[in-house]
Amino acid sequence: MAQEKARVLIIGTGGVGTMAAYALEIGGKAEVTAVMRSNYAAVEKNGIDIDSIEHGHDIKGWRPTAIRKTIPNIKQENLQPFDFILVTTKNIPDLLPTMVDVIEPAVTAGKTAIVLSQNGLNIEKPLIERFPTNPVISSISYIGATETSHGKILHDDGDAQKIGPFNNPGVSPEAAEEAARRYIAVYNAAGKLDITFDADVKFVRWRKLVYNASYNSVASVLRMDTARMRMSQHVIDDLIRPIMLEIVAAARANGVQLPDDVPDKVTSDAEKGNFMEIETIVGEPLREGEAKGVPMPTLRTIYGLLKGIQLQVKEKKGLWEAKFTPDNPYQ
Template sequence: MAQQKAKVLIVGTGGVGTMAAYALETGGKAEVTAVMRSNFAAVQKNGIDIDSVEYGHDIRGWRPTIIRKTIPNVKEENLQPFDFILVTTKNIQDIPPTVADSIEPAVTAGKTAIVLSQNGLNIERPLIKRYPTNPIISSISYIGATETSHGRILHDDVDAQKIGPFDNPGVPLEVAREAAERYIAIYNADGKLDIVFDADVKFVRWRKLVYNASYNSVASVLHMDTPRMRMSRHIVDDLIRPIMLEVIAAACANGVEIADDVPDKVIRADPTTTAFKPSMCQDADKGNFMEIETIVGEPLREGEAKGVAMPTLRTIYGLLKGIQLQFKERKGMWEAKFTPDNPYQ
């Protein structure tokens, strides 16, 4: 008898989540439940159209096994426990609800492994606190995949991920490791994808921050694509490179060694022939909340706690918080009070 398919819940069905759903279902080893919000009606009606660099440019009307509008409540709905919950939503720690809160009804204690496909540092902490007996797994993704409109995905850069277990003190390392390896096995069922196990989660995360804390955050303040940024000596020399060096110094102070040639490599990483904007900048352009704390705030705090001077990143942090405050105001979540006794004067 064939092994039972793994039950996977996917929370966040933009480009990254949808391509994960596609890989997991078509691999034949998983059954996916996808939670959709703004795109639910469009996908229920017409399915998903995918233009993929890896699976073909003309996939039409595809659907995962189950789509639904809300997080399942496993107990109340009397569902089988989920083996995995893959979270690909943005991680906005300064805006409720948190990831830990929102997935709660779908988590079975001691059973469900939670895969966080999100950038930045210390994203596992609230999950470990809330779910001390569940494996928490890190995925750092390098895919290029965007939902161009509801139910339409442009997958223009190959799916590559580094996956490993976060250190959850309540879960034996071997159990967490096995969960990560099983996730890779069902995701990369035919072994053709570049989805690899990497136990050094800390390194993988700091290494990706060299790009994200610099390009993402500066692009978001400037509303500028990365090729244009590279055309300006001021932006590269006064902003991008200093931030990279600060992040590398912070990593080093936290026991993570990043090679000296990384800044020059990462400065030149993006193509220069198209006006690519990092995801945080796309959010900033739309007035959507940005992942400030996990991408900028946490590395800043980790570095400063070890005595590393990070003045460039701290300045960018203050600016991003100022921009986020204006986004909150526009969405009615913060009110400016023009009183003579302004509380913070």
């Protein structure tokens, strides 16, 4: 008897989320519901066009099992529970509503496994607090995939992920690992991809941070692409490499032995996109390192700059007003 298809809800259908939806569906072991925001109308009308280095360059008008504009409410809509919720949105904990609030109506306690395909540290903590009986799974992705316009995806670097369970005290290690391995099996049914189990989630996440906290954060401050950064001696010597070494030191102080050649290897990692999740990618590693006495002056400076840039974004969106009051000069 064929196993029932896994029900997967995907939040965030940019490049990474859409390529996950595609791989999960074509493997035949999952049916995907995708929540779309800005691209909903375009995809409802024309489906999704994909130019993929792994699945073919001329995929036209593809659709997952279901698309929606809103998060499903399992109870109110009387839906079957989801086996997995895959979250690929940016993780910006200082903006409301938080991701935890957003997904809550779609989570079935004790059943739904939540897969976080996001970089950075401590992203699992608010989820484990709110959903103490649900497996929470880490996916660190090295894919290159971009939504070039609504419903058009360019997938130009192979789908590689390292997946493993976060430690959730309310879920047995065996159940957490089983959920992670089932997700991998369902995903890998698409074939040809490089989706692997890695139990050492902390190591995998700190290692990826060596790249994110250096290249991504400096790219955001400079508004400069990675290729140009690598051509500038000052950017590499005064910024990228010092930050990498600070992250390696902070990781070691937190029990994660990144090898000495990580900075060199990481520089040749490929990654597209330069969004910036300040707290999880810069703030958290900075706090984890400094709490253990590691000097991280370069990353602290970058942190201050990114917070300043974020304040400008908030002002543009009407979330912060430049008003000086002598009693409370700081925001």
